[in-house]
Amino acid sequence: MSSTLPADTVTIDINDQPGHLIRRAHQIAVSVFHETMGREVTPVQYAVMRTLESSPGIDQVRLAQQAGLDTSTAADIAARLEAKGWITRQVLARGQRELRLSAAGEELLAGMVPTMAQMQHILLDGLDAQEQAQFLALLRKFVTVNNERSRAPLRSAS
Template sequence: MTLKDLYQRPGFLLRRTHQISAAVFENACASVGLTPAQYGVLTVLANEPGLDQTRLARALAFDKVTVMRVCKGLEERGLIERRVSEHSRRQMAVVLTPDGQKLLQQARGPAEQAYQRLLSPLSLTQRQQLIEILEALTQGLADDARAPFVPLLPADAADTPAKPAAAPKARATRTNTGRTKAAPRR
C-alpha cells in the first residue's frame, strides 16, 4: 500500500475530518468553553430534562465511561446536576441548572457558526449528499459500533406511532488478546 492509498482510505479521511470538526467547534465555542461532547449533553438535556445517564449515553452514542466523564466536568462547572432518578433508585437523572441553560443559549450562535464553517467548502448539494452518505454509513454499520445509538424522539414525533425497535443483534467484542467473541444478547 502506498501513502496515497492510505490517505484516500475512508477511515483515515473520517478520522481526519473528525479532528477538524472538533477543532472548528472548539475554536468557535472558545468563548463559552464547551467541547462538542459537552454541547451535545447540554442540548439533549435541554430537550429531555431528567434523563438517566444510560439513555443520555445512548442518545449521543457515548459509552458509559465517556458520558460519566463529560457529566462530571459539567457538574463541576455547575452546569448540570445529577440526582437519584424518581423512576429507579439505581439510576442517576441528569438535569440542566439555570447556569447550564444560560450557557447553552450563549453557545447556540457559536455552535451554528462552527457548523457553517465545517460545511463551507461544500456546495449545498454536496452538503446534502455528505449528510446522506454519513447517515447511510452509520445506519448500515451500526451493529459494529462500540456504543449504541438510540435517538430520542422529538416531541412532535410523539403523535406518530413509533415502529417497534428490532431486537438487538449479538455483536462481536474484542478480548484483551485481540480475538473476537460473540457478545451475549441483552
C-alpha cells in the same frame, strides 16, 4: 451489492481510505469547534448538553445511549458538567441519576447556538448547497448502517 474497492487495501493510498479520512474529518471538526466555540466546552460535552436539552430528566444510561457514548464516559462527563454547574444530577430510588440542564447550562447552551451556526458554515463552506445536503445525508447513512459496529451504539429516545 458489489464493492468498488480493490481487494488489496494495502496498495490503496491512505487518502483514499475511509477510516483515515474520517479521522482527519474529526480532527478538522474538533479544531473548528474550538476555534469558534472556545475551550470552555468540549464537543462531547456540547453533545451531552444538547441531549439533555432534548430529553430532560433522563438517567445516565439513557444519556449514554442517546449520545452514542459508553456508560462510563457518560458518567464522567456528567460529573464534570455537574462540577461546572451546568447540569444537575439527582439520585433516584434505584440509584440511577436523573440528569437535567441547570439554569446556567441552559444559558450557556443558548449562547452557543449562533456560534454553532457559524461553525457549521465554516465546516461546509467549501461545498455548494447540493453537496452540503448530500454530504450530510451520506454521513447520516454511514453512521446509521454502521451503528451496531460502534462500541457505544446510538439508541433512540423512545
